Amino acid sequence: MKNNIVAIILSACIALFCLPLHASVDDQPLSTQEVETALQTLVRTIDSQYLSDKHRTRISRKIQRAISEGEFENSFTFGRFKRKVEAMLIEASGDTNFEIHWRAGMTGIAEKKPEPYPGSLQRQIFDNDIGYIAVEGDMLSNGWQAEWNQAISKLSRSKALIIDLRHAGSMSLTLSQHVLNYFIVPGNTISEVRFAGNKHTSLVTEKTADNPFDAELPVYIITSPFIAGPWELVAYTMKHMDRATLVGMPTMGLGYMTKTVALSPHLNIVLAHAEFRHPATQDNWQDWGVLPHVKCESHDALKATLTLIKNKVDSANGEDKHTGRVLCETNTNVKAN
Template structure:
């Protein structure tokens, strides 16, 4: 009996040991000393004035942060997670803006650098029956420059009778890539939108700038964009811009509704702050898709949108019947 118990005990130790080793090698949460907390607060106050989109609404928040720094809860050190909870609560409650995030800033040395993760994305294209082009964008298009790949893909389909662009499985994207996707379907120099910042920065106009070899699309090729409820941000810029320039028909679910643009600012050695810094306004609607999303012209389930778009593309005269 004793021998059996000993064997069971040793087996339990063997089962537990990997877990203990894994926990010991996990990334430890940093401890923020009082001085670093002061840096975080002071740099955040500066960012709220200089970078935050709605800087005029932050007077009470800045006063609260300064109070906590001098005579409140931020006069001592904290573990990162505990401080993050208190800090974000002040920002969100004071602005009613849930876009703030205090993130841990990973420390890199010359000898120990984590490789940047490769983006998992794809631009797939296909020529369907009746000379209908189909492009499917999958994954994230944030870091890598895919302009040449996009131009090459569109170039192979420039003689189609209709084009379907599928955004249903698209992930994150940069505004630069979104502008590249929109430009071929508008006349060169068309004002696509105005990017507004806070009062510290002048607005920026976004103009269509298509590659010369893609000029065949603008105003000549019917375009259908497939959307889902998960399409957001720059992809919504694509849908909203082309829809309101009468350059595309939107098919599927209404999109998520996120037009504010985010940036991340280092605020200390261990922390960085993510906040909204810009928004886009369409020149024709003088509005954007924030909160409402982009309304689909043809309201169908996302999984049925390709079939619907194919019907529209194959029979332009059938559009009114399907509305």
């Protein structure tokens, strides 16, 4: 009996004090004043910083109408406010990038952010001097440029290079440009970036010191559905600059850049504020993803890539190019993505 009582007390303590953090955040009450402030700031933020010109007015009108009809007069917890506002924004725009987040503010309570997954660069040389770089985890700090420099230096004698992105996580835009500098001739525009208000800037390749690769090095990039953002910029650019053959599956399809804006002492919004546009296609990979030349399941992609390289070498040597057939489906009608 005593053991049962102890177990009940322990269970009660766990229920009271060890709840998941997100549950505590969802239940946080919002004052009427904070809801009003957040909605007013939201309208101004949409008008000045949201990417889509055609949806900007529609979103603002929808929010203003909801306010005038009294939809925000009742009490709100953070969770209820988040669900209502996100649903309104997505319904008005079709854009799923919108997210409302809780800021720590005076309560000291904050949403738990995902920890960066430790990154690594694995390199090796296969038979026939085929260089191989496997990217794993997140690469967000400036130190990764030096890591890439070292990896490229070690593979400088490669006759072909495979960049395996199947397990790649997040990366910085700065690092994506650095990687592209190895393969795209300096001075080339790799992407236009369009911001709200039809403002533009260009991303241009720069000369990389001690670059061991020439413009003729065959490059192969292995893709997967989990590749997003700046890694998609690398794959898309290499594909449409005719600098790489892509093998694998279509990528996630995140061609917008997002930013976080404070709405009130406790609320942030994440929204799309810029998009990439390739100078040749005048398009990007949003929603569709970057489509590979050779569509191939993840577990077969590396073997298929090595077979592609072998076929190319055999063909150049006048041998039967079908001695090692590719295991996957070749996309003969690849879209612009």
